[in-house]
Amino acid sequence: MKKHDQDYMKLQNRRTVFGIIKQQHPISRAAIAKQTGMSPTTVSRIVGELTELGYLVESEQVAAAGLGRKSTLIGLADGSVLSIGIELDRHFMSIGILDLQGNVICSDKRVRPAEEDLEETLRRIGAAIEELVRHHAIDRTRVVGIGIGLPGIVNNDKGGVVFSVQLGWKNVPLAERLKELTGYEVAVDNELKVRALAEHLKGAAIGSRRTALLGFGNGVGSALILEGEVYRGDMNSAGEIGHTTVDPNGMMCECGKAGCLQTYITIRSLLSEANQIRPIQTIEEVFEARQAGERWAIHLIDRALDYMAIAINNLVCMYNPDSVILSGELPDRFPGIHEEIEARCSSHFVWEPLRGSFRFHHSELSEWGVVIGSGLLSQNRFFQL
Known part of the structure; x- marks a missing residue:
């Protein structure tokens, strides 16, 4: 049992050191030791092991602040x-x-x-x-x-x-x-x-402690990053807001229930309703009709934006995030709706005590x-x- 615990701690220490190097490289051994509380000897051993495996490289030496000594910086061997x-x-x-x-x-x-x-x-x-x-x-x-x-x-x-x-x-x-x-x-x-993991490690959520990412497009959903970890729930289904019921007498959803949130937002739902007015092939045509002042298109898009703002309010009330990221095919293809959604949230859709408690972000990684x-x-x- 003692050896098992020791092996586990060694593995955890290695993951910790490697994670810091991935996020903060180039970085010195001394800086890693200071952040982790590990001894310089332990950090040097782990760095040596990872370097020998080919994951890390040492870069040029730089003088430590206020000292004449030089410290070697550790970086990733990208390939x-x-x-x-x-x-x-x-x-x-x-x-x-x-x-x-x-x-x-x-x-x-x-x-x-x-x-x-x-x-x-x-x-x-x-x-x-x-x-x-x-x-x-x-x-x-x-x-x-x-x-x-x-x-x-x-x-x-x-x-x-x-x-x-x-x-x-x-x-x-x-x-x-x-x-x-x-x-x-x-x-x-x-x-x-x-x-959400990508935004946390490389995009808009860097430095955020509690992030809510929402996706609007062919489906509707969300994901939560709490203290650096993806919040999953028992079945890994946390964040499946698209199938929350907003109107039990509403439209039928493809999941078999009536009145799901996503029936008012998804591209497929919008096109289905638009085709009750006239033949429409793409979501771009709906936005063009809205721009041209056609009342049916104004109604469809404005209602979809209202429900997006409602979804944001519900998540903010439940999880109190410091950051909200809008993503998905609709925000990516029509960037102008970011400002419209934010305006709705600022004016009346988000519960007043929580207005201003979080920042809106555009997805920085877009389609990739x-x-x-x-x-x-x-x-x-x-x-x-």
Whole structure:
């Protein structure tokens, strides 16, 4: 038991040191020791082990402040570890290969037919990965795994898709199937949770202690970062606000319930209602009609923005975040709605005592947020193991 505890502490110390170097590099051994409370000897041993494994490099020496001594700075060997990040959506899939800092070094985005079945999706993912690796001469031995972000409820421990309305999947052992196909270890999570992880590590949520990220587009959802950790709930379904009921007598949702929040916001719902007025093919046409002053389009978009503001108020009341990030296909494609949503929240939709208690942020990672978060999830899983 004593040896087990010692081994566990050594592993935890290694993760802590590596995490600090990833977030703050280049950094000296002395600075790491000061932040962690570890002895300089322990820090030097861990840095030495990680350097020997090829994950770290030493850079030029600099003089310590107020002293004549020089300290060596430690940085990441960016190409030592690579991972593959994937976003799966109803209508597309995006794939990127990331280095240790979460930089996308090559990528591809492909249309995914909504009716495409599981087997065809798996086949095309495998083919896209193979094409990226070959075309960009990626060293396969450095790829430590695949991370996938997708809409729905995911068992992130086992890598299974419990239920995804958008993809039409239920109880799919995705990690197992994709590992059989590619040979790589696979981590699977909800798309907004990995997007929130990416924003926390590389984007708008850096330095935030309590972040609420909301996604509005083909679905509606949220993710929470509390004290640096993704808040998951018992089934990893925390944040599934799209299927909260806002009107029990409202429109039918594709999940089978009536009056779900997302029936007033998603692109699919807006297009369905718009087509009751006249033939509409794209969400851009709806926004153009609104801009042209057509009353039906003004009503649809304004109502959607109201419900977005309501969703923000509900999350702010429940979790009291210091930061709120707007993300998803609607804010990405129509940046102007950021200001409209903020104005609604500032005027009357957010409960008055909490107005001004949080800051609004645009997603800094835009369309690649899920890919980056998925790739970082895979790397995190690799280093934990």
